[in-house]
Structures are given as C-alpha cells and as structure tokens.
Amino acid sequence: MVVLKKTPLNKVHHDLKSKLMDFAGWELPAWYTSILEEHKATRSGAGIFDESDMGRVWVIGRKAGAFLDGILTKPVQQLEVGSSQLSLLCLENGGILDDLWAYRVGADQYLLVWNASNIEQKLDWLHRWAGSDPDIIIVNTSLDTVMVAVQGPSVHQLKSLESVSHLPHFGFTQTKIGDISVFVSRTGYTGEDGFEVIADAVKALPLWESFMAEGVKPCGLGARDSLRMEAGMMLCGQDMDTSTNPFEAGLGWLVDLGKGDFVGKSALLEIKSQGVKRKLVGFQIDGREIARSGYKVVKDGKEVGKVTSAGPSPTLGINIGFAYVPIELATLGTEIEIVIRHKPVTAHIVNKKFYKRGA
C-alpha cells in the first residue's frame, strides 16, 4: 500500500472532515465543504490553501546566481534583492521540466518554489548541473516548512497580513505574523490578489489558526484547479511537460533567448526559428457539456489534438478548457469539436485568460 505524505497541516484537513485525495503523493483535501463554495469565496472574499506540497529549495553561495542563470530561462542575477519572477526549468531539448518562482532573497541567496510533481527528478537535475562546486549549495527545505496561500479580494483587510499589504506584486519580505516568523510574497495561483506564506513546519497550526480566526475560508485542490484554469494559468505535468516546449505551451514570454547560455537555449533557438506546429489554446464549449483532461479534439472528423485541462468555470458559468491544436487552428474564434461521451461537441477557441480580476 502506498503511504501518502502528510503536510504539516494534515491534522487540520482530517479535523475539518475534508474529502482527501492523493495529489502527487501527498494526502490533501479535494474540498472541505464544496469546490464551488471555495472557488466563490476566493473570488469574492478570501480563501486559504495548503500548498505545502510545493517544493521549497534554497540555492546559496557565491556562484548561486550564475548557476541558476545557466539552467533557468529567465535571468535571475538581474533581479533586485527582494523581488521574484516566474521562470522555466528546461531540458537540453527544450522540454519543460517545471515552471517555478525564483526569489532573490540576498545577493547570493535564492529561493526556488516549484510544483509537487517530479521533486526528485528536479533535485537531481539541479545537483547534476551544480556538480561538486562548494560555491553552489542546494538546500531542500520542503519538508521542514509549511506553505499556505491566502488569496482573494479581501486579503488586504486581514490583520494578519496588514504589515505586508504594501508589498508590490511579486515582492516579498521576511516578517512576523503574530509571533511566527514568516516568508511572505505577494504571489499566487488563483488569478486573485494575495499572498503566499512560508513558515517553519512546527508553526503550521498557529499560522493556520490565525487566518481561521479572521474568517478566511479553507479551500482544497478542486478550487485551486478551477481558479487557476479560469485565470488561464497552466499546471506543469498536465498542460505542459518534458514532451512540450515553451513556445507551443504559450510560455514563450518566460524564455529570454537574449541572455547568456543556459540549458536548452540552443534547442529553443532552433524551435523558435522553425516555428511551432501546435499550440496550447483556451476553448469554450458552446453547450452545457463538460470537457475533461485527455478528451480528443476533432476537426472535420479527424482527431487533431487533446484536451489538457478542462471543467466548468464556476465564476463565468461556462465550460472551459485548454487543448493542444495544430497551429493553423489556433486562432481565436476557430470552431473545433471535443469528443465528449463518444459525441463530438462544438467548442470555440477563446482567450486562455477566461477570467480577469476586476473584469
């Protein structure tokens, strides 16, 4: 039997009688009360998510910045201390190993926050490129820390976050919530304003409680997925992986081909000059049917692609998704069909950012 890993908040999830599931080897709540309620609470108030499954890895040392610039698609040494950026970790052939946040915490101190899947593969990858150099130290703190996201339009009214309310988007600081030392960044994965908070694992319960006391709603993986999908955010391992390149995944904006050499750069230059043959697009189903990950995309009776993420959009009341389609079909407004329960169902290609904050 597979024993699932527990986050420092596991007891909370059990006590709240959440519906638990296996997510990349972690036991996490699919929902506490209802995905729809949790989704709506985050869009209209504030929700809290246990994101401890995500990896938190420090890269420190005199050559840390140069090392990261050699494996990431965006230049980290140009980041000011106290700011962060999204970046990709690519294989030599340009395939996407992961997307991650790189925080420049000190001149020679970087924190990487990446997805739960393939943690070992990614750590091995870092160690492989770092080699035995004593000026590049990689420290995985994922299991010693807790990470929560607090997201939604009313986060700025929370007392717990009063001291970080001034942070610019993608900015971060090390401060205290009550007497708990925390690392807080103004980032998130929901399409709402909000913060992500990292603290020592032993402080997980008081940290959680401080947000509960202010009425923040616990939200599970279901809402995490529907929120990010509505906001047009992709999930690595589902919408892109080592068999997809950043340009077809619509992540070309995360690749800086003007910076110095990095792993995958020559392959990515080649791919860019040749142009991509397929593209990840957003689609909206015309009717009431719901597409799901893995469903076939059909055009003129021929299978032309696959759905990667899909489901209902609770905010918009429509059924949406992402799919890879041939480049000639990837223009807005193009009609495609998705095979749902053996029947082709009409859908249209639309902007991937289905939901925009304040819209």
Added chain:
Amino acid sequence: MNPKEYKYTQEHEWICPESGNKGKMGFTDYAQTQLGDIVFLDLPAPGTKVEQFKKLGEVESVKAVSDIFAPASGQVLEVNQTVIDEPKLVNEDPYGAGWLVKIEMSDSSELGNLMNSDEYDKFVAGLSEEGSE
C-alpha cells in the same frame, strides 16, 4: 436518514417502488457527499431500455465524471427535467427533488437483489471505516 421504504445498490443509487411496477431512482446522500458539487447529468430519454446494475447515464461533478447504474431493469418512463436544469438539487435533496428518472420495471422481483435501508446504512458505515484507516 436513508428512507426506510427505498431500496439501495452498492453503487449508491436508490429506487423507491411505486404502484404498477414503477419506481423513481436517484443518488443516495452518501453518493452526493462523495461526488461533491454536481454540475451536469446525462440521463437517458424516456423509452430507453435499462438493465439492472448496468450503466444508465453519467453524472459530472466539478471535479470528475462518474457512471450512474440502473437499480432495476425496465424502461425509462420519465426524466426529471428540473434536476437536469439544476443539478445541484442532487446535493441539496438527494431523496426528494433530486430524483433522476422514473423506471417501469420489467421484473419487480429484481428488487430482492437490492439492500434495504438498514443493510445500506451498514454497507456505508463499512466503507467509511475502510476510508479512515
């Protein structure tokens, strides 16, 4: 809490026998808590023949698709249009307004293959124990 006069399947459907070999069917309360928010129902049109324990339709929650199985063989007499328009009725009132279809049973002795409410209560309690281990 599971109605006494209903009969239950291991797949968490109920059927409420009425006069004239007819019966309404739906999901149990346990089923709706496991499925979560229900957002779409694919139900057979009146006249469709169904077979006991065979697939009758599909239910979609926000998260996933699941099959619906027929609690008895026969023919679909009526489909609950209200629940098709408002699938969350299955979550809110699984034994009442959230019923799915009415079946004209071809062999009412098949009801003997189903659990009564006490048996179903025990069956669900057993599942919850397994789940918490």
